[in-house]
Amino acid sequence: MEGTFRLRKGAWTEEEDILLRRCIEKHGEGNWYQVPSRAGINRCRKSCRLRWLNYLRPNIKRGGFKEDEVDLMMRLHKLLGNRWSLIAGRLPGRTANDIKNYWNTHLFKKKISCISDMKEKAKDIAKVNVIKPRPRTVSKSLTWLCEKLTTTESFEPEDNDHNIAQPLTLSENMIKRSDGLLDHKELGDERTQCTRIGIDDETSRVLWAGKRAPEIEVGDTFDDDSLSCLAADFSFDMSFWDFLNAEQEMMI
DNA sequence: AAGCACAGCAACCGCACGCAA
DNA sequence: GTTGCGTGCGGTTGCTGTGCT
Numbered sequence: 001m002e003g004t005f006r007l008r009k010g011a012w013t014e015e016e017d018i019l020l021r022r023c024i025e026k027h028g029e030g031n032w033y034q035v036p037s038r039a040g041i042n043r044c045r046k047s048c049r050l051r052w053l054n055y056l057r058p059n060i061k062r063g064g065f066k067e068d069e070v071d072l073m074m075r076l077h078k079l080l081g082n083r084w085s086l087i088a089g090r091l092p093g094r095t096a097n098d099i100k101n102y103w104n105t106h107l108f109k110k111k112i113s114c115i116s117d118m119k120e121k122a123k124d125i126a127k128v129n130v131i132k133p134r135p136r137t138v139s140k141s142l143t144w145l146c147e148k149l150t151t152t153e154s155f156e157p158e159d160n161d162h163n164i165a166q167p168l169t170l171s172e173n174m175i176k177r178s179d180g181l182l183d184h185k186e187l188g189d190e191r192t193q194c195t196r197i198g199i200d201d202e203t204s205r206v207l208w209a210g211k212r213a214p215e216i217e218v219g220d221t222f223d224d225d226s227l228s229c230l231a232a233d234f235s236f237d238m239s240f241w242d243f244l245n246a247e248q249e250m251m252i
Numbered sequence: 253a254a255g256c257a258c259a260g261c262a263a264c265c266g267c268a269c270g271c272a273a
Numbered sequence: 274g275t276t277g278c279g280t281g282c283g284g285t286t287g288c289t290g291t292g293c294t
Contacts, residue, residue, distance in 0.1 A: 009263080009264075010262095010263075010264095010287095010288085011262075011263080011288080011289095012262085012263085030280090031279090032279075032280070033278085033279065033280090044264095045279085045280090046263095046264080046265085046280090046281095047263075047264075049280080049281085050262085050263065050264080051262090051263080053281095054262075054263085055262080082283065082284085083282085083283085084282075084283065085281075085282060085283085096281095096282075096283085097261085097262075097263085097283095098261090100283075100284085101260070101261055101262085102260090102261095104260095104284095105259065105260055105261080106260095
């Protein structure tokens, strides 16, 4: 009996598209488990959903990506990583699948070649730049940093704080630059880790969107390299600590 | 014209998450 | 607390079109 009922796979026919479109126009999106039977399509529900989301849904843009879309996509990817659905949410008319495909075929190659170029350049830079590891200690007073990340109030560092090897400041610019690009629905398991050092949900979302947050405790020590790795995707053409230092200088 | 290689894209698969029972 | 179900997401696969030899 089981062998006689096989779900169709592969490319969709025009007839199937019409049936699916009619069904969703009539009953609306959702209840995907009912869609195949309602529409009279011999496809699995996942296949129906995918076909609708990536191809049949109204307002879907077909054709190549415009320059501004590519630019935004690259910025969002830098910020969010491979969270295609989030990126798609910021590109009207584009689906996560579209973006993923475009990235994998066009931009990924571009990035690879870019990285190899940078590696070549880095060889030259390495000859003159002496890397001096600067230990950073997470103190209890680091909570001010978190407050700073989520507030627009001015901040005055405490002079008596010797736990931080180098005073840090972060302005709301950081938030402004990133927050507008982020969706407010996504938060992974990073929140529990961030709260351990007093960073709230909002801050962790900004700092570690798309990444597992670093597991650091009060009193932990880490150097530039390790933190730069953590913040690699968050960097805006400068290292994370350079960014912090620049922000600090602006405050002075 | 035929064969091959490659790129682009649609679709599939497996996993994770949220929610209700 | 756990189980099962529905849903969504990201990685991967495989088909198709196109260009080159």
